[in-house]
Amino acid sequence: MLNVIWLGLIVISIVVAAVTGRMEAINAAAFEGAKTGVTVCLGLLSVLAFWMGMMRIAEKSGLLELLARVLSPIIQVLFPDVPKGHPAMGYILSNMSANLLGLGNAATPMGLKAMEELQKLNPDKQNASPAMCTLLAINTASITIIPTTMIAIRMQYGSVNPVEIVGTTLLSSFAATIVALLIDRMYRYRHIRRHR
Template sequence: MLNIIWLALIVISIVVAAINGRMELINQAAFDGAKTGVTVCFGLLSILAFWMGLMRIAEKSGLLELLARALSPLIQLLFPDVPKGHPAIGYILSNMSANLLGLGNAATPMGLKAMEELQKLNGDKQVASPAMCTLLAINTASITIIPTTMIAIRMQYGSVNPVEIVGTTLLSSFAATIVALLIDRWYRYRHVRRYR
C-alpha cells in the first residue's frame, strides 16, 4: 500500500508540473534529492561504523553479556511468557542495547530475529503474541541515551552543537517508553480478563 501512495505522489507531482509548465523543477528536485541522500548516507556511514565497532568490542569483551545479566530481571518482568535462557532474550537485549545507543539501523536486524524467535513460541501463528506486542512497543518508543543518527545528521548539516539534543532526546524517549509500556500492560490486562 505504501508503494502505491508513493507512486501516486510522484505521478501527481509530475502531472501538476507538466500542466504548469515547470518540468525543470521536477528534474532539479530529483537530482537535488539524490545528491542530498548520498551526502547524508556518507555522513551517517562513518558514525554508524564507529558505533557498530564499539558494539562489537563490547560484545567481544563480555560487556554486552554483563549488561544482559544486569537487565535480565527487567526482561523477565517485561516478557514473563518467554522462557528464561530462550534465544529470543539475547536478541531482545541486543536490540535494546542498539536502541539505547541510537543505532536504529543496527537494532532492526536484531529486532527481526527476536520476532522470529518469539513467533516460534507463539501458539496462534496468525496473531501477534503478547511478548511480540511488548517488543514492538519497546522498540518503537526505545529509550535513547545517545541519539547517534541524529547527531550525525546534525553534524552533516553543520550544527554548531550537534550533541545538544541528548538531554531532550533522553527525556522524550524515556517518557515515550513509559507510555508505550503502560498501554501494552493495559491491553495485556484486558486480553487476560477477556479470555479467562
C-alpha cells in the first residue's frame, strides 16, 4: 500500500509540473535528491564500517560475551517462555548489543534470525508469540548509548557538534524502551488471562 501512495505522489507531482510548466524543477529535484542520497550513504558507510569493526574487536576481545552475560538475566526475565540456551537467546543478545551501539542496520539481521528461531518455538504459526511481540517492542524502542547513524548524518550535514545528541538520545530511548516494555507486559498479561 505504501508503494501505491509513493507512486501516486510521484505521478501527481509530474502531472502538476507538466501542467504548470515546471518540469525542469522536477528534473533538478530528482538529480539533487539522488546526489544527496549517494553522499549520505557514503558517509554512513564509513561510520558503519568503523563501528562494525569495533563490534568485531569487541567480539574477539570477549566484550560482547561479557555484555551477553550481563544482559542474560534480564533477557531471561523478558523472555520467560524461551528455553535457556536456545539459539534465539544468542540472536536476541546480539540484536540488543548492536542496538545499544546505535547500529540499527547491523542489528536487523540478528533480529530477523531471532524471529526465525522464535517462530520455531511458536505453537500458533499464524500469530506472533508473546516472545516475538516482546522482541519487536524492544527492537523498535531500543535503548541506544551511541546513536551512530544519527551522528554520521549530522556529520554529513556539517553539524558543529554532531555528538551533542548522545545524552538526549540515551534518555529518550530509555524512556521509549520502558514504555514499550510496560505496554508489552500489559498485553501479555491480558493474553494470558484470556487463554485461561
